[in-house]
Amino acid sequence: MLHHDALLPSACRVSMRCLSTVTRWLAAGLLLIGSAARAAEPGTADPMTERLAACAACHGSEGRTVGDTYYPSIAGKPARYLYAQLVNFRDGRRQHTIMAAMLANLSDRYLGEIATFYARQPHAAQPVFDGATAEQLATGERLTRQGDPARKIPPCQACHGEALTGVEPAIPGLRGLPVRYLDAQISAWKQGARRATAPDCMGQIAKALTGAEITAISAWLASQPYAPDARPATSLPAPLPLDCGGVLP
């Protein structure tokens, strides 16, 4: 069963009319950005770049971070995934003091436009992580590709796409992310500090993993190259192996 209210801001939950709010805001964002891009003179910067200078301080210009940093690149991630994360930070399902304070008083509509803006940015090629041990790489690759059926751990590809570049519109790619970020996020899920709307499938999976396995998976993922032209898959090859509240139908 999929929960429709997964991405909805709290104010929307009282009304059934709000069910398609996310879709509408994202569409509105796309339209707005599209028309702004057409209206802009050649060589004029997108005003969103300037509005979002606050984000660039950590996530880089146009959402691209490269190299040795904790902060993830957000350029080119699926729009609805980004929107869900912005709402989760604002509403306390993800914990980050600065992110929460930044987003506290931004409207659902603006968050949708921000998500759409970053989803449209090309991502950058990332240097691969070369600090993993052979054992970590073997464990990480096995869990990523095959999972562990005995412990009900599905392979990462089952949800994040065959090439691990994510699936439109709501599942993020796992390539091109800093190893520290990957490790911190999966660990936060294991400890309950990062949550998605119930049913929280990533929370279930992360709780089944050991700390060493999380480190191995993070190390293997960060060791994989990320081609600059890689894109999220457009659809899932098969139904999701778990119920995920953070993913709209």
Add this chain to the structure above:
Amino acid sequence: MKRRLIATGAALALAIAFSTWLNQPELAAEDIAPATGASATLEQVTAGEYLTRAGNCGACHSAPGGVPFAGGRRIATPFGDVYSSNLTPDDETGLGRWSEADFYRALHLGQSRDGRLLSPAFPYTSTTKISRADSDAIFAWLRTLPPVAQVPPPSTLEFPYDSALALRVWRALNFRPAKAADIAAMDRGAYLVEALGHCGECHTPRGRLGGLQTASRLMGGPIASLGWDALPIAGPDPAESADRGDAERAALLKTGVSRRGAVSGPMSEVVFHSLQYLRDDDIAAITAYLRAQPLAAPPPAPRVPQVSAETAKAQRREGATIYREHCESCHGGEGQGRPSIYPALAGSRIVNAVSATNALRLTLAGGFPPSTEGNPQPYGMPPFSHQLKREQIAAVLTYIRSAWGNDAPPVSVIEVERQ
């Protein structure tokens, strides 16, 4: 013998006076009209929704990510945390069994349906001035919400602040129910500021025991436990000319930005959840009322480490360089900002405040003004906490606070570290 008798008598009289004072007999004497039992009209419900917005009830009575008005938001106070109550009409955990009279008793006397005295984190020093008609309308609107069963977490007030006696003492010192004649005599601006908007709960400084210091009414000051300073709001805005002042303040309250400024910190929340929804005539009533308020004594200056003249001079030199590199592209070479986009720093109230708290918080953590109908896509300020060293933050703020006609004390590294 006779002297002993007199002493005992005096002590007894004192004890009786004290306990009478403590029990606030004027509360028992309050005549709360019973509920009529009539069902609410559509006009009442519609008015109630607007009044609930104007009172910003939802901001505290909703937890982040939770169901609106189901309570459970943590309200930090210097005496411990309290959690807001559930205002949805759930029978067991909300206002389901309450009547309009019960609701008015809570707003007017700070007393729950069961007679329990309410924590002053609920600002009944202001809500006592709300009219019965408006209280009934707010209640009527709250009754239209879907009931949600949710009990707030218990408060974590420390001894002795968690005791009923402490609450009685606090009330006896700081709370008098408003008189009907006084409520009726308020004009619209006064009513919105003093009653519904409860502006003074933050904009009037508080004493050590959390009582409002009316000698500094609406003169701003530190908001304990939020870590922000409230700005003074009495009188005209000194940074604006007399003919523009009201319009600029109205824009600030309605959209979150004015030509030269932007709201920040806790005020962003107030604009986002409440003020942006107010009618223009109500916003105008608020600005007219605030402009007419007398300037009272400023709150006591914060105690901060002194910076020597020599250090300040070096800070200003270094700060000018940092400013050109990190700040000038938005805030301008003369601190002039860009109208309604980037706040001006020259003449800014935040920059020139004696306390550097807000300037420090904004520089360290950045932030966005609220997105409102009048300013849907605000421009954000980047956080500099991980880009600049503490010494650099102190230097650039010291520079900004002395440049372009600004005149505020230098900022020490220790102040940056305290944040």
